[in-house]
Amino acid sequence: MxxxxxxxxxxxxxxxxxxxxxxxxxxxxxxxxxxxxxxxxxxxxxxxxxxxxxxxxxxxxxxxxxxxxxxxxxxxxxxxxxxxxxxxxxxxxxxxxxxxxxxxxxxxxxxxxxxxxxxxxxxxxxxxxxxxxxxxxxxxxxxxxxxxxxxxxxxxxxxxxxxxxxxxxxxxxxDVIGAEIGGAVKNVLAIACGVVDGAGLGQNARAALIARGFAEMTRFGAAKGARAETLAGLSGLGDLVLTCSSTASRNFSLGVGIGRGEAAADLLTNRRTVAEGAYTAPVLLEAAQAARVEMPITAAVCRLLAGGAVRGVIDDLLARPLKEEV
Ligand SMILES: NC(=O)c1ccc[n+]([C@@H]2O[C@H](COP(=O)([O-])OP(=O)(O)OC[C@H]3O[C@@H](n4cnc5c(N)ncnc54)[C@H](O)[C@@H]3O)[C@@H](O)[C@H]2O)c1
Ligand SMILES: O=P(O)(O)OC[C@H](O)CO
Structure with missing residues (x-):
């Protein structure tokens, strides 16, 4: 070209x-x-x-x-x-x-x-x-x-x-749709991983969250026609691992602040650069509900962004009924 x-x-x-x-x-x-x-x-x-x-x-x-x-x-x-x-x-x-x-x-x-x-x-x-x-x-x-x-x-x-x-x-x-879903969903999950980090819940919790977050991404992607191998590739899992592991991620950093007890609204008002996950989360949850896809981590991020207390949101996430992994 x-x-x-x-x-x-x-x-x-x-x-x-x-x-x-x-x-x-x-x-x-x-x-x-x-x-x-x-x-x-x-x-x-x-x-x-x-x-x-x-x-x-x-x-x-x-x-x-x-x-x-x-x-x-x-x-x-x-x-x-x-x-x-x-x-x-x-x-x-x-x-x-x-x-x-x-x-x-x-x-x-x-x-x-x-x-x-x-x-x-x-x-x-x-x-x-x-x-x-x-x-x-x-x-x-x-x-x-x-x-x-x-x-x-x-x-x-x-x-x-x-x-x-x-x-x-x-x-x-x-797979145009698949390439996009990975990037959109990982931003929301990066906020969740930042919360885990900010609240001091440990590295096991973060790894578990990445894996269960990837399960959410895969379920939503399947409902939207994305290919599983795209979600397991660079634009899905690759980007998820990156942004869930580093304070260089704006979304992860936003989550760290929330996990430390700062108000999401204040954190968002005070930033100049974009943390897309904060805007994607409520839209993703609506889209998932419309498609009858369960996304509990996304729902938890939405509660936190709306001002929910960190401890209560995490307790509710962990208290969900036990289920099969796949
Ligand atoms: N920064 C990264 O590392 C990175 C990597 C891959 C993808 N992305 C994605 O790229 C997109 C842009 O992110 P970024 O990091 O460049 O953002 P940024 O926060 O660095 O900059 C945002 C830019 O958009 C402009 N802007 C804000 N509101 C606007 C509007 N209403 N109309 C036109 N321009 C407007 C701002 O002036 C600024 O120039 C996001 O969707 C982000 O998720 C970012
Ligand atoms: O800083 P973040 O969280 O917007 O992430 C930037 C890019 O999407 C990483 O691939």
Whole structure:
């Protein structure tokens, strides 16, 4: 794929992906809604607000002109999930391949981000990029691998070649829904694991929670048509293990604060960067209930986010009737 690559959303992940694309020699058009951020990135070749300390490639040009970005051969969409529809609605109708890189489920509609993108741009090929990818590591050139899912083999091969770098290895998949469900659900489970850490419940509890969380992800995924092997791959289990194990995860860190007894509402009000799991959790629970899928850990996270007392929520989770593992 020749020509510029567009990146829509200049937070930590959009900026890191811009850096990956520039590594491959692509001119990158990086859209930010905030004019001050556009000016700062172009002046300093750094996104000090969201990805500090990483010198950015001169091939990256920040802009507020969405139409100019949309002329690119492919556009990586990296806004917070709940903002995606509004931003996509401003994109011209002739946009080429749209690669959804955000992780979440839309409130109200219960749609995954690729479904939102397809509703807004039915004529554009829509792909999903997801996996274990802390932005600050990817931007520093540390290695990882991701799932790149799309329905058309030729388009996903083209995109894989365009974004692959020695430290960034995309694995192609046709399971678009599966690739998205892993990323959306793991953010909620990472909050739960952070709570376990913050409340000092021990490493056994965290491992048990990861395993039972993965069971929830698998049940929900099956109900939505995801393939089990996708959920066991990079975008599911891979990302779940990453974010459930590190305070570098915003979702895990939010959970740590809740586990220590801080009010979820205060923690959310005081943060500038997005912890998607806090917005996904209630939507996921609604979607699971509509699909008659039991998700007790997700329900517990919802109670905690709504101000429930940590001890009581954990006691209730552990007091559920005994059951078969599978
Ligand atoms: N940071 C990571 O390591 C990482 C990795 C993989 C995926 N993701 C996903 O990528 C998405 C973006 O995360 P991030 O880390 O870049 O977020 P971030 O918190 O670093 O930045 C969010 C960006 O979105 C902008 N923004 C906020 N509200 C907006 C709106 N209404 N319209 C347009 N722009 C808006 C902010 O100005 C900021 O530039 C999330 O879904 C996240 O789960 C993040
Ligand atoms: O910091 P988090 O919790 O949003 O996680 C970032 C990425 O999704 C990790 O793959």
């Amino acid at each position: 020749s020509g510029p690559i567009g990146v829509i959303g200049a937070g930590a992940w959009g900026t890191a992906l811009a850096q990956v694309a520039a590594t491959n020699g692509h001119e990158v058009r990086l859209w930010a809604r905030d004019p001050a951020l556009v000016d700062a990135i172009n002046a300093d070749h750094e996104n000090a607000a969201y990805l500090p300390g990483i010198p950015l490639s001169p091939l990256i040009r920040a802009t507020g002109d969405l139409a100019w970005v949309a002329e690119a051969a492919a556009n990586l969409i990296v806004t917070p999930a709940q903002a995606m529809r509004t931003v996509l609605a401003q994109l011209p109708a002739n946009a080429q391949a749209l690669v959804v890189c955000s992780k979440g489920i839309e409130a109200g509609t219960h749609l995954l981000m690729s479904e939102v993108a397809l509703e807004q741009h039915p004529a554009s090929p829509v792909l999903v990029l997801s996996g274990p990818t802390f932005a600050h590591e990817v931007a520093r050139g540390l290695p990882t691998a991701v799932t790149l899912a799309g329905h058309d083999p030729a388009t996903r091969a083209l995109l894989a070649t365009a974004i692959a770098a020695p430290h960034f290895r995309p694995y192609a998949s046709s």
